[in-house]
Amino acid sequence: MFRPKLLFTSLAALALGACSPQDPQAVTSAAIAKSVILPTYTRWVEADRQLAVSALAYCEGKETLETARADFLHAQKAWAELQPLLIGPLAEGNRSWQVQFWPDKKNLVGRQVEQLVTAQPQIDAAALAKSSVVVQGLSAYEYILFDSKPDVANAEQKSKYCPLLIAIGERQKQLAEEILQTWNNTDGMLAQMSKFPNQRYADSHEAIADLLRVQVTAIDTLKKKLGTPMGRQSKGVPQPFQADAWRSQASLTSLEASLAAARTVWEGVDNKGLRGLLPSEQKPLADKIDAAYAASLKLFAGNQRSLTDMLNDEAGRQQLNELYDSLNVVHRLHEADLAKALGIQLGFNANDGD
Template sequence: MFRPKLLFTSLAALALGACAPQDQQAQTAAALAKDVILPTYSRWVDADRQLAASALAFCAGKADLDKARADFLAAQKAWAELQPLMVGPLAEGNRAWQVQFWPDKKNLVGRQVEQLVKAQPQVDAASLAKASVVVQGLSAYEYILFDSNLDMADSAQKARYCPLLQAIGERQKGLAEEILARWNSKDGMLDQLSNFPNQRYADSHEAISELLRVQVTALDTLKKKLGTPLGRQTKGLPQPMQAESWRSDTSLDNVAAALASAESLWLGADKHGIRSLLGDDQKALAEKIDAGYLEARGKLDALKQPLGVLLASEEGSKQVNDFYDSLDRVQRLHSGELAKALGVQLGFNANDGD
């Protein structure tokens, strides 16, 4: 005779649970995983498959240098878009270094590429995977295609560097495919961000907390990618060759891709992003962060020249510094007020101590 009462109590608990903040966080984590993060990983895989095919075509004389460079820039953009979404296997096991080596403070990329092509003239993807991370990824690929001391239109130089170029393309394709497979596997990252509890997250709040931590770290890294060449750590003395992708003059393109990706995590698809977790009483904070992204994008769009050119003039440096300051405001809003509003303890990030 107690069953109706127990049933009523259970239904009431379920109804309350459906309205709980945790449930909304679970929905948001799942939506971000399915509609924002996974599609970005898929684009990265597509770009790296094209990169591998491009290296083969270029080295076989079926595509010109401009085409090879364009395919590299597409792969680099796809990688930049992943920076604010680096949760799961890509953030583990030193894999990010295998995709890109930065910062390169002592021109290790150039020196180690030269050592490798001399020591292993016919290097392939399998042997490359056992080599230094410095020569496995996009930084080495960029060196081969864009360094001013190399001329890949010259047949002799092309023959010298093409085995490594093809090995890097194949290595990046294999790495990207492995990561995507692990995302889509049973109990992989897509499942872990969609169903709680699991081996990685005790509840959805842990998942949202990690997404915010990754976001904060990525925004902090963008500041570092500007601050280092700006000379913010060297008493204002610009160091343009400490910029990311300085050889291809695409430092700011990378920043733009990563910033757009960070904003996509904030907004989500169909408004199911981190922003949706703020209540009506936190509307002012949401609007402040919206305005922060808008300001940062505006200042970035105003930078019409490559970073190296801008740093060569006082006015250009001022423009870059203004953009840096706007980026700093966005990052601080995430690490301060947003983290507090969501009850997230950030702790240290990957850049602490750099």
């Protein structure tokens, strides 16, 4: 017997099912992957393509040392912006060390570059890829362009180091392009952060948890990159040569770029970041994290001195302490309060035991 009322009820249920709101964690994971992470990886690839062109132009005498150094700083900043986004292939298989070797407690970069230019004076990118990670990336590139020992302002010295400089530029370009391609593959990270379940994540909550873990580890690493040269691990004795990018005096600008990138994951585009996952009753926490990012970034922006210079006087050291404390606030809010509010168990991070 035909029951129009029952049919209507069934159709209504189907319509409601079709209009049901998407899983907010899945929406956020996909949005962060597409609108925050992917554009940052793309800028990194573009910066490394320019680095490869720059190395060749500089070594052919078509570009000044100042321009070559500026291209390095651009690539260094693009890499710094990736620090809070090291999720997926770039975080695996020591790949990040192939881009930048830190910490370098025993000047391995300087020593191994010198050994390599003597042992393989005409090295190319293919041979470099089989060499130590210490000499493949930005740390070795920075050593050649900025350290006093290579002294590339001298034409004879420049010709000695140029094959390695060109090889590093090409190696970094190839690595960046390879990583971006794996992100965009059919079953790459972009797909894995957008549709669930998949081979990496059982559900969207796992992806959000992974994003937060990477954030927490990255902000903790920023504290280490600042605290180590300040002497926080050496009984208050400053260790300026333990800073990230100390030769180019880019330590603080790199830290600032990393922190600003971390904030993009928190805020998202069109409020589709981690912040948007907090329910309305958690607004006080969201406001706290907003304020913590703003306060720390304001301290970075207000400083015009290099890290090495600031370690030399009491006023500078006090400013560095304030910077460190501000990073610590951002870190603790993510590690404890935000993780709890999102129902995420963080477990150990990559820096535990350092």
